[in-house]
Amino acid sequence: MSASGLELRTATEDDWPLMRRLDATSFGHVVDPSALATWRTMIPGDAALVVADGPDVVAQALFLDFQLTVPGGAILPVAGISWVSVAPTHRRRGLLRSMFTELHDRIGAAGYPIAALTASEGGIYGRFGYGPATVAVEWSVDRRTVRFRADAPDPAGVRIVTPRDHVDELAAVYDRWRRDTPGGLVRPKALWDDLLADRDDDRAGGSPLFAFLHADGYVLYRTHGAGPRHVRVVELTAATRDAHVALWRALCGLDLMERIEIATHPADPLPYLLTDARQVRTTAAADDLWLRLMDIPAALQARTYGGDLSTVLEVDDAFRADGGRFALQIRDGRAVCTPTDAAPEVFLDLDVLGALYLGGHRATAFAAANRLRGNDFELIHRIDRAFAADVPAELGFPF
Ligand SMILES: CC(C)(COP(=O)(O)OP(=O)(O)OC[C@H]1O[C@@H](n2cnc3c(N)ncnc32)[C@H](O)[C@@H]1OP(=O)(O)O)[C@@H](O)C(=O)NCCC(=O)NCCS
Known part of the structure; x- marks a missing residue:
């Protein structure tokens, strides 16, 4: 009822x-x-x-x-x-x-151990213990004026392909990428077939899918617009740095396209490859994947960490009883997290823990907003270092 x-x-x-x-x-x-x-x-x-x-x-x-x-x-x-x-x-x-x-x-x-969602509006899900764990930035790249730096790699190796004829190679590259990337999701073959079905009503008024393929990456894109056309990237996946720059060089070689639009993560290295980083204009930035930790010890013990830490967290879950007081010991990158009665040093709501979990946000920023509270500033900096991730978090695919 x-x-x-x-x-x-x-x-x-x-x-x-x-x-x-x-x-x-x-x-x-x-x-x-x-x-x-x-x-x-x-x-x-x-x-x-x-x-x-x-x-x-x-x-x-x-x-x-x-x-x-x-x-x-x-x-x-x-x-x-x-x-x-x-x-x-x-x-x-x-x-x-x-x-x-x-x-x-x-x-x-x-x-x-974890529940996840993507949100139609940013104000709904915090009350249910969900925090925004990855950030997506929208970039618009002025392709006509863009220049790669002289020291930017030029690895080549990109082919123009028909996406449906290369589904196995696309899926293999994606699978390598998602295994390394916090926020990556297993994509079953049926979802690949669904994506590459390329139905008219999935095109948002754009062209059929075009594809560039590299041994370690691919880009799927559409072209849009009358008069000067532009490129809208549907998915650019690179399992290596060489594949990333090779695919961007191929995209920027599309002479008749005015600009390239893409959604990516904030640490994407593209601007550093260019003579003028302002050619990459951020047109939007927003939450992407939201996480709610259902089993705090299991989730915290599953990931690795960038620094040692020993503290007691008091996590408030106003929605269910999945919060509580936990001793968190991190040594050599691994955590042991257990319920405890010891006095807490850090107080936070469950949504904040979800936002920190993939390394996409900083504990010090939440502390500045009074959403992560504790008297020991050095400890909060240690939480920052511990929760940072080597690989930037990015959502595998929307759902
Ligand atoms: C968003 C939606 C699911 C809310 O459903 P609802 O039955 O009206 O929500 P409830 O009455 O159960 O509200 C639950 C809580 O969320 C809050 N809430 C609901 N919609 C909200 C919104 N759009 N923004 C902020 N808070 C919202 C309510 O105030 C309530 O808060 P409280 O329980 O802490 O007092 C509904 O409006 C909807 O279907 N919208 C269109 C589709 C959509 O956006 N779906 C979400 C996809 S991610």
């Missing part, structure tokens, strides 16, 4: 046409039936919830079964929440909160 007395239950086969319509109503985009069938293969049996009002589905939420790379390369099972919708006729009466309570009970019971 949901907060407003409506029926909250596991979705049945008969619900899916109504769920597809509610999703389309909420997001303004009708999901293709074969795309839906593909994504449904990743939903565990009891992981889709609906709220019914008589014959109508008025709210829904589900989770996908994912595998997430964390700093140091461990791969954890993660519940990826998606398809969250409440009908515009039923909003702000607690249906999201009812669904999230039940969904997280199921996620906890299934033993996932």
Whole structure:
């Protein structure tokens, strides 16, 4: 039963046409039936919830079964929440909160140490213990004036290919990249086929997919616009530095394209390769992957760390009882985290721990905002150093 007395239950086969319509109503985009069938293969049996009002589905939420790379390369099972919708006729009466309570009970019971999502708005999910763990920056590169520095590598080795003919090579490169990258997700073959199906309504008014392939990287892109056209990168994945620069040189060789637009992570080295870094203009920056630690000891012990630390954390989880007081001992990159009664030195909410977890945000910044509290400034700097990741965090793919 949901907060407003409506029926909250596991979705049945008969619900899916109504769920597809509610999703389309909420997001303004009708999901293709074969795309839906593909994504449904990743939903565990009891992981889709609906709220019914008589014959109508008025709210829904589900989770996908994912595998997430964390700093140091461990791969954890993660519940990826998606398809969250409440009908515009039923909003702000607690249906999201009812669904999230039940969904997280199921996620906890299934033993996932972490839950994840991407957010339509930034103000919704902090109250449920989710923190923004990766940042995506939108860049616009003025291709006509861009020049590579004389000392920038020029490794070549890029071929123009038809993406569908090279799905195995694309998937192999992606798999190498995601194993090394905090935030990387396993992408099953079915999701590759879905991406490369390249349906008209996935093109946002752009061209079919173009692709450049390198032994250690690839870029998938579309062209957009009438008159001077521009490139919108769908995905640029480089497992080596050489592949990154080789692919960017190929993109910048597209003489008739005015600019190149891409979403990447803030530590992408492209600006350092250019004679004038201002040719890379940041047009937006926002949260990307949000994490909620469901099992704090399991999650903290799975990743590696950049410095030693010995402290007691008091983590507040206002949504469920997954917080508490934990002794955290980090030596030689590995953590031991155990519940304790010792006096806490650092106080923070669970969403802040989620934001720190992949190394995408700094403890000192949260301390400056009074969201990570403690009297010992040196200790907070040690938390910064410990939680920093060698490889910048980036979300594998949107879901
Ligand atoms: C966002 C959405 C799911 C909220 O559903 P809802 O049933 O109205 O939410 P609830 O009434 O259960 O509210 C739960 C809490 O979230 C808050 N909240 C809800 N929507 C919010 C929003 N857009 N921004 C900030 N806070 C929001 C509520 O104030 C409430 O806070 P409280 O419980 O701490 O007092 C719903 O408006 C929706 O479906 N929107 C369109 C699709 C969408 O954006 N889905 C999310 C995809 S990531």
